[in-house]
Amino acid sequence: MRIAILGAGIMGSSLAILLARRGAEVTLFEKDDAPMMGASRWNEGKIHLGYIYAGDQTLSSARHVLSGGMSFAPIVSEILQTDIRSFSTVEDDLFILHKDSVVDERDFKGYLKRLDDLAGSHPNANDYFGNxxxxxxxxxxxKELELIADPETAVAGFRVPERSVQTGIIADLYNSALADSEKVNLETNFTVTNVVPQDLDNGSWQVIGETANGPKTHKDYDCVINALWYGRMGLDAKVGLPPSGVWSNRYRVSLFVKTKKVVKTPSAFVAVGAFGDVKNYDNQSFxxxxxxxxxxxxxxxxLPKMPAPLTTEQKKEIVGNIQSGIATVLFGADDILNAAQEIRVEGGFVFAQGKGSIAxxxxxxxxxxxxxxxRKGQYYSIDTGKYSSAPELATIITKELMG
Known part of the structure; x- marks a missing residue:
């Protein structure tokens, strides 16, 4: 089977490796000059169990992300032939409830109890990063809360079992795994503009795109899998899967910091609303x-407009705004940035079914x-949802296509 995969983020890269190992000939198309250069590299790496979705008191969102979170470590470790648990935060997250949270303390405590029961009883609970x-x-x-957060803005604090992985390390490992796969043909600097049926009798497809040398067409694919976040809906519409419902294409950046000395600021998430977080991976990577x-x-x-590259001054302003924003709630971010030897302002487009200010x-x-x-015939479109959900979705499609 010859398969075209559009987009080399964690979704497309996981699919390419898994399908190639089952014997498929895979072409992986990517608009950047290497895989995993967008949001799949530049995010906090939270392996979701649903604790941040207290705004959905029905637990529907938690149930939807839970299985992917549980299976993330074993699936990705198998894909990369490396135990990725060593690249995760080592302590449970601190969940700080903001005074302007969309969920009050009583409802949040009730939500936590129900989610603890749901997560702890999951058949794959032992596969997560903790027991x-x-x-x-x-x-x-x-007293504990006042040591780490401003009592004027922090209503309460909770220890929850979620962990996060260092996405930069994971991205580098994916690149190595793709390079080692003889059955994956990587087409970088290729922006897909259309996908069309090539031969209705045998169901083959062709992929059309733009390269530095002009338009280019790849032919004779038995299956096309659209694993893009940016631009996925436009291509879907061209093959008869028009967008439906409501959605949001958000371009977000955050700070990725390396410090020159050990800093023991704990991992903490301020929510539920338009707030932020700190992730401490190893006391020097944040x-x-x-x-x-x-x-x-x-x-x-x-297809939203791609933001212009940030100038040095714009990056400096964002660093200052993130630092001052976190400081309104959490202590310790200043310690990280004052000890920094490298600060990167990075991010990418994130697609979600939903819209409106999360505040x-x-x-x-x-x-x-x-x-x-x-799905439409042998054309698959994947809304990944969350970084941590991608590997499980990749295994589902691989089993469906390859048995």
Whole structure:
């Protein structure tokens, strides 16, 4: 079987490796000059169990992300032939409830209890980064909270079992795995503009795109898998899968920091709303975000305009805004940035079914219960939903295509 995969983020790269190992001849198309250069490299790497979706008190969103989170470490470790658990945060996340959260303390505590029961009873609970069976999220004392957060803005703090991985390391490992696969042909600097049936009798497809040397067409594919985040809906519409519902194409940036000395600021997430987080991977590698400062574009266009490259001054301003934003809630971000030897302002487009400001209770972005796989014949379109959901979706498609 000859398969074309559009987009070399974690979704497309996982598919390419898994399908090639089952014997498929794969062409992986990517607009950048290497795989995993967008949001799949530049995100916090949270392996979701659903704790940030307290805005959906039905638990529908948590149930939808839970299986992918549980299976992420074993699937990716198998894909990369490396145990990725060593590239994760080592402590449970601190969940800081902001005074302007869209969920109050009572409802959040009730949500945690129900989600602890749901996650702990999952048949794959032991596959996660900690021992989930029997886990109970714990509210920290007011004294503990005041050591790490501003009591004027932090209502409460909780220990939850979620972990995050260093996405840069994972991205480099994916690149090595793709390079080692003899059955994966990587077509970089190739922007796909159309996918069309080539021969209705045998069901073959062709992929058309733009390269530095002009238009180019690849032919004779038995199957096409659209694994893009940026531009996926436009291509879907051309093959008869028009967009439906509501959606948001957001371009977000965050800070990726390396420090010259050990800094023990804990991993913490400030929510539920338009706030931010700190991830401490190894006491010298950090991720920092403050949602309003890092959101460069929020569009409902099918193909939104790509933001212009940031200037040095713009990056400096974003660093300052993220630092000052986090400082309104959390202590310790200043310690990270004061010890920094490298600060990178990076990000990418993120697609979600939903729209509206996440600072508002009415925003449908508080729900993640609709992503997944859409099909039309031998054309597949994948709404990845979350970084941590991609590997599981890749295994589902691989089994469907290759048995």
């Amino acid at each position: 989930l069976p029997g886990y109970t999220s714990r509210q920290i004392s007011r 991720y920092l975000s403050w949602y309003p400062a890092g959101l460069l574009s929020d569009s409902t266009d099918v 508002r209770r009415s925003s449908t972005l508080h729900f993640r219960d609709k992503f997944g796989i859409n």
